[in-house]
Amino acid sequence: MMLTTVPENPPIARPIDHILLDGAPDAPALDGRSGLHSYAELELCVGRLAAWLAGFGLPPGARVASWIAKGPVAALMPLAAPRAGLVHVPVNPLLKHAQVAHILFDSGARLLIGTESRIATLGAEDIPPDCATHREDDAACAMTGGEAIPPSDAAPDDLAAILYTSGSTGRPKGVMLSHANLWLGAAAVADYLRMGPDDRTLCVLPFSFDYGQNQLFSTWKAGGCVYPLDYLTPRDVMKLVDRRDITTLAGVPPLWVQLVELDWPVEVAAKLRRLTNSGGALTRPLVARMRALFPQADLYPMYGLTEAFRSTYLPPALVDSHPDSMGSAIPFAEILVVRPDGSVAGDDEPGELVHCGPLVAQGYWRDPERTAERFRPAPPASTYGGMAVWSGDTVRRDGQGLLYFVGRDDAMIKSAGNRISPTEIEEAAVAVEGVSEAVALGVPDDRLGQAVLLMIRAAQDVVPLVEARLKAELPNFMHPRAIRALPSFPRNPNGKIDRVALAHAQLHPEQDA
Template identity: 80%
Template sequence: MTLSDPLLASKAPIDDADVQPIDHLLLRGDPERPALAGRSGAQDYAELEQALGRLAGWLAGFGLAPGARVASWVAKGPVAALMPLAAPRAGLVHVPINPLLKHAQVAHILADSGAALLIGTASRLSTLAPGDVPAGCHLHREDDAAAGMSGGAALPPSDAARDALAAILYTSGSTGRPKGVMLSHANLWLGAVSVAHYLELAPEDRTLCVLPFSFDYGQNQLLSTWYAGGCACPLDYLTPRDVVKAVDRWDITTLAGVPPLWVQLTELDWPTEIATKLRRLTNSGGALTRPLVARLRSLFPQADLYPMYGLTEAFRSTYLSPALVDSHPDSMGSAIPFAEILVVRPDGTLADDEEPGELVHAGPLVAQGYWQDAARTAERFKPAPSASRHGGTAVWSGDTVRRDADGLLYFVGRDDAMIKSAGNRISPTEIEEAAVAVPGVAEAVALGVRDERLGQAVLLLLRAADPDVVAAVAAHLKAELPNFMQPRETLVLAQFPRNPNGKIDRVALAKEYAS
């Protein structure tokens, strides 16, 4: 990657020639340089490109219709790393599923996306209950996909259009079940270009991929590293100490994380010879506190720190330059390349400096909307404000921010009730629906409460006559929901406060129990 790359001028017009199909990404790397390394071995760019073509050929062999959705629920290895490129090369749409999800969430994603194929580890597939897999969705083990990568005919690079749908990433909001965000080839390509540029990634860099590939942040660990010609090292870690070992084993220069992971990592003893291998740390999924920034600075003095803000509907919106972290530790920074970020009043006009307003994101990183959900798409994806230079459709985030006189942004508050815990976006409604399925529970409210390690933890309030119902609810939630959705505490109340419309007064409950 060089500064002469035509895509690195974020304000320049973007032509079709500038954006390539996302499956062309590996063609940018030096064929003899390492592209993927991990417990399953190492592959250079030439070898990985060949494996990609074979995996795409294996997928194409099922004879699925163009644009059919292919879901993956696999361990973080070569199959998981190549699926974001292999499915689009085969003319299909990739639907990655968070490995931490359980059968009910997986069933929803399969049904909602209309997946024709699910590739999963044998252990995960065995957890699916009757009725979880829609008719017409075929199951295949990850081992079968891995075998397909090692032999068979390879598909050549695709000629997909920049606006062709390449992936659907499922994300939770404050209400309802997860919704699928539609991402085009251009969305993925430009996201990789943008991040590789502002992180100043180079072919010599090695990125430890700790975050799940089902997150846009996690998937971009791969894509931006490959755009720059570097090496990606996927890691399914069990403990934070595994991260320390991996940094040492693979000479990692780049590590992406969320605040709870940084809290855990800063509690460990980092030998100087390992800590100094890291050259950059990137954070999203929640703000870094001043004490945490200080600890990271102390432990990793040679690493640049990049605080970032994003939302799946537009991938990434802002980043703070490492040079400004010490002087402006509370700032979200400013727009990343290809993003136009506006602070807008309720009437759609631009807010003044230091005046709170809604963050609105315009530009080519904006996704195509929510999969088969016109109503929710219309709520979030709306015409850009009249002051926008880019115009078109913008994402209205629902987050309140302010801009200072230097153009730096600061987070003020979130308008919805979504819970952010350990980098996961949790829908309170999903927890509440699971709780009220237990006999004896009349109503349930899930709240996010401050937690030093997680950012937020889940507090579950139940309206029930029998306080002993807590044990039954805990058992049911443990069986039905992933670990990151489990309540830290569950309380039983005789009554819930009501607003004038007769609805549960969540604001009153939050003030009393979550403050």
Template identity: 80%
Template sequence: MKSLEMELSNLEPGRTVIDGVEVRPVDHLLLRGDPARPALDGRSGAQSYAELEEALGRLAGWLAGFGLERGARVASWIAKGPVAALMPLAAPRAGLVHVPINPLLRHGQVAHILADSGARLLIGTAARLDTLTEAEVPGDCRLLREEEAACAMSGGEGIGPSDAGPHDLAAILYTSGSTGKPKGVMLSHANLWLGAVSVAAYLGLTPGDRTLCVLPFSFDYGQNQLLSTWFAGGCVYPLDYLTARDVMKSVERRDITTLAGVPPLWVQLTELNWPPEVAGRLRRITNSGGALTRPLVAKLRSLFPNADLYPMYGLTEAFRSTYLPPALVDSHPDSMGSAIPHAEILVVRADGSVTADDEPGELVHCGPLVAQGYWRDAARTAERFRPAPPASSYGGTAVWSGDKVRRDADGLLYFIGRDDAMIKSAGNRISPTEIEEAAAAVPGVSEAVAMGVKDERLGQAVLLLIRSADPQAEARVEAHLKAELPNFMHPRAIVGREDFPRTPNGKIDRVALAKEYDQ
């Protein structure tokens, strides 16, 4: 059995080797880069690694100045920019735990995250903070405007690199479950560091690469755009885009070499008229958050002839699990690939034994990328984080994904389906329960069922079924959801029904509904 961790006597105190890699606190990432090379570029101008490290120290010093206890949570609800880019490093350097909040979330969901995480600070844009009522902000949570943090980065006293241990908590990323409200996935310094090491390695990132960061930093996939590029010594360009054309323009103006996205973005980008010399600048494109279709793969390969295509599969509880090497994309376009570095992926039966080739089973992720569980949720942690199967070379705790896959004779994995009821739309994992609860809050709505239905652009779109005697219920529910839920959770259609099919024990028969609406 592998040893996940071994201390080496010739390393400095606090330096650890895990799975053969020297792991440092995540806030040390910028120290790896050439001080003179660009690390961050954007509307505020370019900053070198040396300049960004200095700004990081100042931002961390500002956070530390609030006198919070070690391990206190600090949340951020801001647009992409220098503050958002540095918060994943600054909070841990100050001995705090970062809780990034998706800018698309509305006040009710933000209130849940603040209360659940016990955040003591919330850094947000003025417009977003103004949407929160006094009742939605915990009494011990202080609200700070983004410009205050930005000012701190340009002046004031800084602090040096942290001495955090590899298993100290660095971040809590909130992700939707199949039932209930979003849950916080606890990530250690080692989780973040090894995730950066792994992705930088298999993507072949170099100091000469420039990554256009279009995904939200509140997602593990989006945050890793930063961390893996910095580990490799490259430069990141954060972009909050409004249209796909904004992405194309940034590739041209910023000499972008690397772009990560989700299927809906690729659909939009392939519909644009790309000048050949601009499309030819991309050297790699990566996809997660949903499978690429064969036609879309063909379009991407044709449109970006100089770019290696990396289809990937991941889950926040273990960051990333598999990738398909570019050389296999044409011959195996439907495959999820195989395990990324520092991940062990097993396909097992219900009894934990490993399946035979081409036999369906559950994907189980083992190794040091496995997160520490769900924040303050022992019950749900016990469901997903369980002892690794006997065949694991790592042992310890593994993530049992609930996803059904098969492994072929060459070791390549293929996705079959999900055991849970999650809706995956435009790269977002959406809890049906959260939509149903919001719909049921509308007076006159007796029951509601949310489900995912096939959609060419989104992967899945949300279909909401409601039971109500009110003829105006559908319109009222639509208005309520638009006010309370982010755009990506809005149903494509709301359908009124007189009744729902039932199981023998009286529950709504969701399987029958899925067949009826041909998921």
């Protein structure tokens, strides 16, 4: 039995900057500290922001990066940049200058829009010579007046955005997303979440993530209203749910762990109609607590890849009976479980998850080698054909067509919903004098899913220097929970570090005693 949802008549993808056009003109579309904006007002703001961007005279397809906190500019840049014929590159506000510099140089950004304080952290060496910088305040001002560019006539396959995601080795890589990728992703999620014009989504996830950005697009596709929030504490989330009558909340497991620890008034919890989760699996105890705390809300566990947006979801009706399942394919996605030879695996037989269909991205920006590793021709059994994303994740499919996660083939660390590259941490550590080698591992953590454990081959007195370096160079979510100095690392016959043996020794020291 294959797992697939290939529609007979899939909708025609439109340019992503058209997403606001179908909303009722006077209906609320964006709420927040800057006030309430209707669909008509927001559409005008997109046109004005696009005109401001076009005024810089950049060539079509030039990359425009934004490094800003949540607000109207952050919410509309994903629409305004492609309307101006440019490609948007959102940068996670939590990143620091080294990661930001890599993204700017790798993407070839010609323009960086950032908050004044963030731009001040960048040195001349962190910004490409032909990349101009402008304050977020200037962009916000441009949205308040002046001419507006009309909706674009972009083709479905035109590049609209580059989202940077960490890989198991090396620096973050840019995933190229087309207008069709973004439009159909919004349509698919709005459909299976059963969203409508009366929904209000609290956007707590960063817009630099595909999951976070889709909070906006799927809500607008359904005609609802979004409320962006940079929260400081989980209690801030609960307060906003109450004040703004929030119906929809997307989160990652560590956030849900914190939210279920709060004392939610019954009438406030009842305002939530749907909860969505991705970025890591929900544990059975956490599912039980969420179901007890929010009995009126539908819970949607989901699995996704930035390279193919979203792959599967578990319908709320199956959460109680199948809490460990990843669910089945979302609309417009074809999901196959295949053997190493490309044939479809049998029921309950482990195989690699392969995602086919129009949600598959266009590859990694300026990285044909890594693109060829992950984006390959679809298996012969595919209905869609074309290029597919070979996830590297091992899953199994039961007799009902439901998927279950088995293991991750790469070395990525997933902590608090973030995909962390061990190599980035290791490179920062070995830059410290006295550190010969470094290995970063993900270790189980009840709150984070995984925490970072860093081993260094160095003397013990070097540990404080490494801690200081990592705090200065890496965002908080990459900071190790512990740093252990070891006199030597185990080696394989080729002389390379034996990461498997090292991990086993660190996680199970009693077995090696």
